[in-house]
Amino acid sequence: MYRARMGHVARMMWLLAALLLLPALACAKGADTRNAVLVVGDSLSAAHNIPAASGWVNLLQQRVNQQLKPPPAVINASISGETTAGALTRLPALLEKHRPSVVVIELGGNDALRGLTPAQLRGNLEKMIVASQKAGARVLLLGIDVPPNYGPAYRDRLRQAYAGLASQYKVPLLPFLLEGVALKPGLMQSDGLHPTAAAQPQVLDNVWPLLKPLLKAPAP
Known part of the structure; x- marks a missing residue:
């Protein structure tokens, strides 16, 4: 015993x-925690219903490990079901804890699903951009689109919300995260909303050209 x-x-x-x-x-x-990339998103960035290792944010860490020395640490603070309001509430603590040099904001889909207006979405995203920039971080904004049944007027206002923020605050914008992925057989899950594991490299390729310059640029 x-x-x-x-x-x-x-x-x-x-x-x-x-x-x-x-x-x-x-x-x-070799991960550089003093030069972190903070990803604040929803299920599109949280590897929804696929292995976490295959998600585009995890693939991003692999890419920076290969291409940048020392590679920045990539911190995925994305949550499935997250809204701009929820992320705005969480952001101050995330900025304080991680002190990122880059903040990637990928939000809006769940706001649309809940019937929030593009003006409400824009207001929350604006506060997130301002807070990130005040904390010394560069910002990358990743836009989303909604199905045609939302109507052309709503879709246009949504696009204008992202474009207006990008112009006003001089942040790079990817208009549609799932460009080249949405509606393609084998690249979307059965719900029609989330990309499959096979689509994740394409999602990363959509993000990378806009993100890479921010990793090397001097802080504002």
């Missing part, structure tokens, strides 16, 4: 030591 108990204690001490070493091991791989 005594030996068994001591053996259990030893295993627990070894596990604790291993857990304490995890941050050091992450730093040893």
